[in-house]
Amino acid sequence: MEKDRIKWNKRYIEKNHSSTPSDIAKNFYKLAPKGRSLDIAAGNGRNSLFLAQKGFMVDAVDISDLGLKNLEGVHPGTNRICADLDLFNIPENRYSLIINIKFLSRRLFPQILKGLVPGGVLIFATYMEKTGGNKSSMRRDYILMPNELLREFLSLNIIYYNVSSAPEKGDHVALTSLVAINNQI
Ligand SMILES: C[S@@+](CC[C@H](N)C(=O)[O-])C[C@H]1O[C@@H](n2cnc3c(N)ncnc32)[C@H](O)[C@@H]1O
Structure with missing residues (x-):
């Protein structure tokens, strides 16, 4: 959505975002x-760059052109795709690794499953309501x-699942992380 692009571009102008890759990556x-x-909602590309340096060809998708600008000319293994993930469709049977950090689009869940090649890995970490109900001020979306x-990802072989605190989001929110392998042939 255009309002997401404006909101996130403003954030990338106003604040320096960490360039350190996520621990889970x-x-x-x-x-x-x-x-x-595939780096879903790649932001400033911190995880895309890390993965490219490790030998992956990375499609870094984000709605913020200013976030993705950090990847410009930095590594030939990154492919910047400025797109709205409310509309973007993940190609089927394409990716060895899909990473989704601090972003949620439920529409993409089935596409993530189909986007992984056999043996492909999903790394997913984002915010979760801690105790059920709508106690956090974050919108359910x-x-x-x-x-x-x-x-959602039970059909994959889940090899890691964790829930940890997310003090930056207040008492009712946790960070949930999952790593899973597509063992289906
Ligand atoms: C919290 S940041 C996370 C960025 C990155 N995954 C990381 O961990 O550094 C959320 C990202 O989602 C992107 N985003 C929000 N709405 C989007 C949309 N509709 N389509 C594509 N990207 C979107 C924002 O531009 C922002 O870069």
């Missing part, structure tokens, strides 16, 4: 066979329900 990328990777991530 660093800890689990090795499980994925080398090939194409932006926040997972307890166990939702686990349920």
